[in-house]
Every structure is written in C-alpha cells, then in structure tokens.
Amino acid sequence: MVATYIEAIRQGLWEEMERDPNVFLIGEDIGVYGGAFKVTAGFHEKFGDRRVVDTPISEAAIAGAAIGASLMGLRPVAEMQFADFITCAFDQIVNFAAKCRYRWGAAVPIVIRAPSGGGVHGGPFHSQNPEMWFVRTPGLKVVAPATAYDAKGLIKSAIRDNDPVLFFEHKGLYRRIKEELPAEEYCVPIGKARVAREGRDLSIITYGAMVWTALSAAEQLAAEGIEAEVIDLRTLLPLDREAVCSSVKKTSKALLLHEDTRTGGMAGELAVTITESVFDYLDGPVVRVTAPDTPVPFSQTLEEAFLPNAGHVVEKARWLHRY
Secondary structure, eight states, rough: EEEEEEHHHHHHHHHHHOOOOOOOEEEEEESSSOOSSSSTTTTTHHHTTTEEEOOOOOOOHHHHHHHHHHHHEEEEEEEEEGGGGGGGGHHHHHTTTGHHHHHHOOOOOEEEOOOOOOOSSSOOTTOOOTTTHTSSSSTTTTEEEOSHHHHHHHHHHHHHOOOOOOHHHHHGGGGEEEEEEEESOOOOOOOEEEEEEOOOOOOEOOOHHHHHHHHHHHHHHTTOOOOOOEEOOEEEEEOHHHHHHHHHHHHHHHHEEEEESSSSHHHHHHHHHHHHGGGGGSSSSSEEEEOOOOOSSSSSHHHHSSSSSSSHHHHHHHHHHHO
C-alpha cells in the first residue's frame, strides 16, 4: 500500500505494539489528542491508557520514566513533541541511559522519537536539528530516516534494539513523502547506509530531508553531464563508514550535505573519516553544504535563505567537478 512518511511511522509503532505487549508509548498529548502531529491518533482507543501514557509537560520526566520502565523489562517509545525540547531531558539521556550498559551491563531498550527540522516556519525553538548533541555520546544510537520505507523499518528496529535509540523524524517529510510499502513485515537494520542514486563523478553524502535535496540536485547535474552518487546515511551512530568510503573511492570527490548548522556538524566527522581512510583516492577537497551558524529564522524568507537547497548543492558540485 502507498503510505506517507508519517503513516509509515504509525504503522511501525502499531505493528510493534501488537507484536510485543511490553511496548508502550509515553509523551505529551499522545493519547486522547493523538499527538501534536497526529502520529498516534487512534492508539489510545486501541491500546488503552496503560500503553499510551499522556504526561505532564516535562521532557526530563518523560525520559526518566521511560528509562525506569525499561530497566523493569518494558520497551518504552517516548515522544519529544519537538526535537528542540529534548534539551530538557539531556541529563537523563546522556548521563544515565547512554551509560547504563557501560556502568553495570544493564540494557535500556528505549526509543526517543524527536520530530526535527525546518521548512515549516516554526522558528528557532521548533525547527532545530539537534542530532549532533547525541552522535558524540557513546552508548546511544541515532537514526534519521529519509524515506517512508526506512521510517517504518527503522522504527521497528529501534524498538527491538536493547540500547537507547534516538529517532529523528523530519517534520517536513511527514506528509510530503509517499511510497509503496511492502505488505509483509520488514525491518531496516540500524547502522547501514544505502545508495539512493548511483553516480561516477562525485559523492553527495547526506541524511534525513536533505536526501531529497541531494536527489533534486543530482537530477539537475545529470542534465549537465555530471553524474552524482547520493549516499543516504540513514544511521548517524553507529556510522556506516564503509559505505561512505566505498562511494568516495569510486567517485574521488565528496560533497557533504546536512540541514544542521555548520560548526560541529556531521560533515566534520565525515570529512575526517574520508581523509583518514581514503585520502589517496581524492581528486579534490572535501566540501560542505550546510545551514549557517545561526538560530533557525522564523521569517519564511529568512528560513528559505538559511536552509540548504538544491541550488546550493548544484553550485558547489559544479565547482568540485571542475576542480
């Protein structure tokens, strides 16, 4: 059946709750109201208030309750209403959930859903991409699906994982992306990138909503005779370094793209990975296309200028191809 990105997440959650009675949802307004984005609409009626738990407005409490429940054998899926608010739960996530296995061998099988990203005119408190705060934290797993297929397959894998998984779902993709999903059950493995488009002249390495920006740019470049390969990371931690290096060895040029701001972004880690591992294959500098180092603007015009777009990618790719 054809499903949107948001419906794919709904399907994955629903299937896992039917499959395993230990799976439950916890978060603000996710029950009777069905969630701020209606991801969990209908879940309360189906599964009841013991498995779809509405909470006060306290992200620290949501994360802490989820961690405690997981230590007692349950598998919570906690929702941050917007990814930006995850800062309120930062201590619980990075200083407790991430360290339990290292400290005393305890599994913490929680998933934290974090609707992230711009393009929806939400302003500086509802549009951030805070994934790198967690990518640098040992003990966590961080995923960022770009497609409906991956959104469903990765949410199912995240729920079944015995370590804490942060699931960054881009709000701008919720109802924009549609895809035919298999009728049979499937999971997408955590830690494996995919080749979204084959190419020979340069590699565009990206994730999340920027995969679609990269594919749009690749179409424009193809009309000019430049064949760009697009790598969709899917998972940021653990990072599929082998897939990244394999693509760069093939094309000899790398363009790194993300919606997050520039300094300390994923592109820096990718650039070091490439130069450490496949430097001898490079025929040009590793380049970045990112958002600038500012808060996300509220103004539509300013936000459009802030976010990377296909035009920015095409311009940088032309330069790199000529190098």
